[in-house]
Amino acid sequence: MWSVLRLCGLTVQIFTAGTVMTGEKGMKKALVSNKARILCFTLLVLALTGIVVTSQLASHAGAFGDSSIQSRAHRSPPTTSRTPTASTTPTTAAGTGTYFDHVVIIVMEDHGMIDICARNPPPCSSTNGDPYLAGLANSYGIGSQYLGVSHFSQADYIALLGGDTYGCVGYPCTPSSHANLVDRLEAAGLTWKGYMENQAVASGCDTNYNQPYTPEHNPFVFFTDITSSAARCSNVVLANPSGCAVTDCTLISDLNSASVPSFMWLTPNNCNNMHGYTGGCSASIPFGDAYLSGLVPNILNSTTFTTQRAALFVVFDEGNGYCPLNNSSEDCVYAAWAGRGAKSSFVTTNPYNHYSFTRTVETNWNLASLSTNDAVATAMTEFFTYTLPSVSFTYTPSNPGPLQTIQFTATAIGGIQPYSYTWDFGDGSTASGSTASHSYILPGTYTVAITVKDGAGQSASASKTVTVSVTLPPLP
Numbered sequence: 001m002w003s004v005l006r007l008c009g010l011t012v013q014i015f016t017a018g019t020v021m022t023g024e025k026g027m028k029k030a031l032v033s034n035k036a037r038i039l040c041f042t043l044l045v046l047a048l049t050g051i052v053v054t055s056q057l058a059s060h061a062g063a064f065g066d067s068s069i070q071s072r073a074h075r076s077p078p079t080t081s082r083t084p085t086a087s088t089t090p091t092t093a094a095g096t097g098t099y100f101d102h103v104v105i106i107v108m109e110d111h112g113m114i115d116i117c118a119r120n121p122p123p124c125s126s127t128n129g130d131p132y133l134a135g136l137a138n139s140y141g142i143g144s145q146y147l148g149v150s151h152f153s154q155a156d157y158i159a160l161l162g163g164d165t166y167g168c169v170g171y172p173c174t175p176s177s178h179a180n181l182v183d184r185l186e187a188a189g190l191t192w193k194g195y196m197e198n199q200a201v202a203s204g205c206d207t208n209y210n211q212p213y214t215p216e217h218n219p220f221v222f223f224t225d226i227t228s229s230a231a232r233c234s235n236v237v238l239a240n241p242s243g244c245a246v247t248d249c250t251l252i253s254d255l256n257s258a259s260v261p262s263f264m265w266l267t268p269n270n271c272n273n274m275h276g277y278t279g280g281c282s283a284s285i286p287f288g289d290a291y292l293s294g295l296v297p298n299i300l301n302s303t304t305f306t307t308q309r310a311a312l313f314v315v316f317d318e319g320n321g322y323c324p325l326n327n328s329s330e331d332c333v334y335a336a337w338a339g340r341g342a343k344s345s346f347v348t349t350n351p352y353n354h355y356s357f358t359r360t361v362e363t364n365w366n367l368a369s370l371s372t373n374d375a376v377a378t379a380m381t382e383f384f385t386y387t388l389p390s391v392s393f394t395y396t397p398s399n400p401g402p403l404q405t406i407q408f409t410a411t412a413i414g415g416i417q418p419y420s421y422t423w424d425f426g427d428g429s430t431a432s433g434s435t436a437s438h439s440y441i442l443p444g445t446y447t448v449a450i451t452v453k454d455g456a457g458q459s460a461s462a463s464k465t466v467t468v469s470v471t472l473p474p475l476p
Helices: 002-019 023-048 055-063 067-073 113-117 131-139 153-162 181-187 249-255 285-300 303-307 354-365 372-376
Strands: 102-108 141-143 192-196 236-238 263-267 310-316 335-339 346-348 390-396 406-413 420-424 430-432 435-438 444-453 459-468
Touching: 102 153, 102 285, 102 354, 113 131, 131 141, 131 285, 131 335, 153 181, 153 354, 181 192, 181 354, 192 249, 249 263, 249 285, 249 303, 285 303, 285 310, 285 335, 303 310, 310 354, 354 372, 390 444, 390 459, 406 420, 406 444, 430 435
Parallel strands: 102 263, 102 310, 141 346, 192 236, 192 263
Antiparallel strands: 141 335, 310 335, 390 406, 406 435, 420 430, 420 444, 444 459
């Protein structure tokens, strides 16, 4: 302030001198004095509002010959900085996933791709008596190189839920204390349920072999941290109690309820899953297809699947050791995704296996992997329409001054709506909304950051540097 007053004093001196001079020199002096008076007024306003004048003031002061003003005015402006970011952070909110909020897996038995689709898709052919499975794959998405991991059923089921076969090579396999998806789901605040056709109890861990139910197709009873917990065993329920009005009414009822599990596993009995058993039923493709045609539409038309982001995965545990894609001995099996968020008429030749399903669940909910198998597996995210959100923004004017209103406008793409926006202006101030206005009191360099969060809980950020400076009139 004192420097400004001294500069204003010089202005008065110049103005006084200018008034007693005549001729050309007097006119020039008067012109300079008028500019100096304008400068004086500007500096006083800035000083009174608390603004620190930058080196531009020093330059003007030096022009009037006051070195002390020049020295005091040459001060660095305050700088507010943040590390620029442009990232996407997965959500850990219970229930909300990146690609789906609920998933249902149905595991069928002992038929390869060539058995179900009669060829390498697309399209999946129904010539072997499975029009519903063929239509489901052709309407949604199927992988033409999805492989089973074992030619022993129980090992494949364990792999899907546990990320490893844990040495399982023949029924009955020794129960394991290893971690599984149930552990990961519960740790993240997610819910789960297993639905077993024809198990002997309404709810519980049924370890008894009683056709058409068999515990080797129930991976939950393989893990000791499930079987030793009454609470966890109560989440393994009978899918088809007597008196059901629809196929697997327990599952369908849950899908139409207000409290739907995040993760749902359905094991059909040995007739419906195309496995067959002696004295009961044959390994019939048409029989299993008819079963699915009565079940899957009720899943896809349920309240959960029509109003929320839910995905259905239909997969066979193992095939016949043949892959029509490359005419090899790889065990390619039918694996199809369906639901609101699944792509339509989609086929991929990218290689996947049962660990890819495990990895997809982990990726969707940001869960830790269970073993090196699922850790290195490729998640099947290409089957879904969802893309991660991104955000950018512009601001005007591009060279703002102190106390000048700056208009910020953000644009978000990807993800799912609605979006929420949070601004950080780098000076301790924040705002919300896709547009915001802000002004800075002090000149300086500020890092402005915008963070957007989409309807799936995924977020992305972007930042830019905004320079605020004082612009003074040019010297004559």
